[in-house]
Amino acid sequence: MSVVLGIETSCDETAAAVVDDRWRVHSSVVESSIAEHHHFGGVVPELAGRAHVTTIVPVVRAALESAGLDVAHPAIDAVAVTAGPGLIGSLLVGLAAAKAYALSWDVPLVAVNHLEGHLFAPLLETPDLAWPVLTLLVSGGHTMLVHQTAPGEHEVIGETIDDAAGEAYDKVARWLGLGYPGGPPIDRLAGEGDASSLVLPVSMTGDDLDFSFSGLKSAVVRAGEKRPDLAHADIAAAFQRAAVEQLTRKLRRALERYDVAGVAIAGGVAANSALRAAVTDLAAQFGVVAHVPSLAMCTDNAAMIAAAGLSHLARGATSALHASADPNWSLADVS
Secondary structure: OOEEEEEEOOOOEEEEEEEEOOOOEEEEEEEEOHHHHHHHOOOOHHHHHHHHHHHHHHHHHHHHHHOOOOOOOOOOOEEEEEEEOOOHHHHHHHHHHHHHHHHHHOOOEEEEEHHHHHHHHHHHHOOOOOOOEEEEEEOOOOEEEEEEEEOOEEEEEEEEOOOOHHHHHHHHHHHOOOOOOOHHHHHHHHOOOOHHHOOOOOOOOOOOOOEOOHHHHHHHHHHHHHOOOOOHHHHHHHHHHHHHHHHHHHHHHHHHHOOOOEEEEEOHHHHOHHHHHHHHHHHHHHOOEEEOOOHHHHOOOOHHHHHHHHHHHHOOOOEOOOOOOOOOOOHHHOO
16 A cells, blocks of 8 residues: 655645545645735735745644654655645745655655646545546636546646636625635625626637636626625625636536546635535536535645645656746646
8 A cells, every 4th residue: 555645835725644545535734824815815925935934844744643654754655745836935845845855754756736636636535436527627726627537647628718717706805805815705795695686797608618707807897886886795696606607607518528427626616605506416417426525625735636646656657856846837738
């Protein structure tokens, strides 16, 4: 049995986890610095990097102890770490720590793409998952559709041409005065509103599988300026309905084109209640399994990085100790 320590520091969460090749999570520790960024309305890269420097060692120690491993000489087969995409300062902290641990413990280093990590999240909760799977990966920085035929075998079949869905949520929340991050407060407020009180456009209605959310964000602002009487709850409900409609419309088209056993959602926006319900309903319509992750697996975590690392390790794909971080590492470039 192979066991891997995963380290994730792509943004504001410092995370470490221990996972084995049966996709069992022995420990998963996440320390977020989000409270430090709330006042600024978004993640401040320098603050995030400093927070990682402070928390990386105690978080790794906590993950090892929770997994019942010797902190000084843990019985692991590799250290997997996020090398991109993400904030360069944050990535470098995690990568430097992972290299130090790998060198000290004389085990291989495995550099992992953060987005690929999200693709492994469903396996950690459904180890006997049937393939192929269509995954809707939706976060603050990315929105894409991925066709997966097996662990580590994927093809990006659609992605946003401008803003990501999560970015649109954050910008609309900021305009409504709801603070950062914007997803949870909009989701809560939308439950109190009437989506039919405002008709917002659904972009990218053609036959392709790409997305666009910049126009929706702008439409919300224009509508609010023209109709100052609109309740914030109604605006939030209308925005969420339009955003989820675009996401599920593209997923429906993909399901019509690809023969799959299931659909999955991943990334921070996968925690959205309306999206979770819509994808579950869509899966039922097509007679496939819906893999809707727990809320802990939606947000950034190191268990998914460890899982991706295990897949690479099984193929003998390890990384050199001089491996560098790539803040713009595309999922399409991961072989």
